[in-house]
Structures are given as structure tokens and as C-alpha cells.
Amino acid sequence: MCYLGEPGDQSLGSTSRPVRFSTARFMNSQSTEPPELEAWQQQKARLHQTITARQARLEELKAERKKTPRHLTLKELPPAEQFPRLRAGRKHFVDTIKLIAYRAETALVGTVREALARSDDGRALVRELMRTTADLHPNLDQKTLTVCLHPLPSRLQDEAVRHLAAELTATETVFPGTDLRLVFQTKRPILIPRLRRCEPTKAMHPPLHCHMGGKNLCRPARPVWRAPGA
Numbered sequence: 001m002c003y004l005g006e007p008g009d010q011s012l013g014s015t016s017r018p019v020r021f022s023t024a025r026f027m028n029s030q031s032t033e034p035p036e037l038e039a040w041q042q043q044k045a046r047l048h049q050t051i052t053a054r055q056a057r058l059e060e061l062k063a064e065r066k067k068t069p070r071h072l073t074l075k076e077l078p079p080a081e082q083f084p085r086l087r088a089g090r091k092h093f094v095d096t097i098k099l100i101a102y103r104a105e106t107a108l109v110g111t112v113r114e115a116l117a118r119s120d121d122g123r124a125l126v127r128e129l130m131r132t133t134a135d136l137h138p139n140l141d142q143k144t145l146t147v148c149l150h151p152l153p154s155r156l157q158d159e160a161v162r163h164l165a166a167e168l169t170a171t172e173t174v175f176p177g178t179d180l181r182l183v184f185q186t187k188r189p190i191l192i193p194r195l196r197r198c199e200p201t202k203a204m205h206p207p208l209h210c211h212m213g214g215k216n217l218c219r220p221a222r223p224v225w226r227a228p229g230a
Contacts, residue, residue: 108164115163117156125157129164138180145180151187162186
């Protein structure tokens with residue numbers, strides 16, 4: 001069923017506006033001088049004739065709009081505007097795939113929420129994980145297929161994904177069509193040491209400086225967690 005809105009609105013608008021304009025001119029036209037009386041009367045007559053014709057056209061369009069249906073079925077559409085419909089069997093098959101995918105996503109969300117402080121972030125995290133790249137490492141000797149997930153920007157998210165990977169590995173699922181057992185892992189983030197500026201003291205004579213990038217730096221401090229490429 002297709003909703004068509006108000007049929008004939010464009011035609012009614014283009015007709016009703018000139019009617020209002022002509023009526024305003026007809027009501028506002030005045031003449032008090034006798035020499036201009038005849039011209040004034042002729043102008044009023046022409047305006048009255050124009051208003052009458054346009055009002056008749058407006059009534060015809062209103063009557064035509066009332067006869068036009070507001071809804072159409074699919075088969076009543078023109079052939080050029082019709083769109084193909086899936087057969088019942090195909091539609092049921094597609095709906096089944098969507099239902100299975102949604103249930104699988106919901107199961108993953110339930111597992112991820114166990115490692116999250118806010119349970120509302122579970123579905124968003126799973127959807128982001130589905131868009132994240134991964135590396136596949138098959139091992140025919142051990143009959144395993146390792147799925148190595150790339151780390152996420154947030155440390156908390158990465159810990160939740162690591163928990164999910166451990167739970168999925170514990171299921172010992174076999175990849176369809178093979179005898180390879182799925183093993184899920186996450187790449188460890190690269191730890192980049194943070195360097196501090198060297199502040200000379202009295203005991204340091206002469207002061208000891210470490211030069212890196214044009215800055216005076218000293219001993220490495222606490223490592224900072226950073227994802228690759230950050």
C-alpha cells in the first residue's frame with residue numbers, strides 16, 4: 001500500500017493563488033473621478049470575469065481531488081514504478097538468516113557484558129568488533145585455525161574482547177567444511193616507553209643529558225599503552 005499524499009495539491013495551489021490575487025485587486029480598485037469611471041468599470045468587469053473563471057477551475061480541481069484515491073496497491077502502480085517482490089520462500093530464507101545473525105550478535109553481547117562496567121556498551125562494542133580486521137593463521141599439524149583480532153583503541157574494550165575470545169575458544173568450534181578448530185586471540189598492544197626531561201641536580205656535574213628528537217630527555221618512565229598505528 002502506497003500513500004500518495006493529497007492528490008492535486010500542486011494544481012490547486014497554482015490556481016488558488018491567482019484567485020486570491022485577482023480578488024484583492026478587485027476589492028482594492030477605486031475611482032472617484034468621473035473621467036476614469038468608465039475605465040474603472042471596465043477593469044472591474046475584467047477582474048470579475050477572471051475571478052469567476054478561476055473559481056470555476058478551482059472547484060473542478062477540488063472535485064477531481066476528492067475522486068482520486070489516496071492509497072494504491074502495488075499492482076495498481078504503473079509498470080515503470082513497480083518494484084520486484086521476493087517470493088515467499090526467498091523472503092522466509094532471508095528472514096531466517098537475519099534472525100540467526102541477530103541471535104548470534106545477542107549471544108556475543110551477553111558474553112562481552114560480563115567484562116564491561118557499563119552493560120549498555122556491549123552491543124556497540126560487538127558491532128565495532130565486526131568491522132575490525134583480523135589475521136587468520138591455519139595450522140594443519142595441530143588442526144587449528146587461529147583468528148588473531150587487532151586491538152581496539154580503548155584498553156577496557158580490548159580487555160572485554162580478550163574475554164570474549166577466551167570464551168569462544170573454549171567452545172572448541174570447528175570451522176565449517178574443515179577439521180580445524182577455531183582459536184581466538186587478540187594482538188598485544190605495543191608498549192611505548194615515555195621519556196622524561198632530564199633535570200640536572202647538584203650531584204650531576206656536568207649535567208647528564210639524553211638527546212632524542214632535539215629535546216633533552218632522561219630515563220624511561222612508566223610504559224604507556226598504545227595501539228599499533230596510534
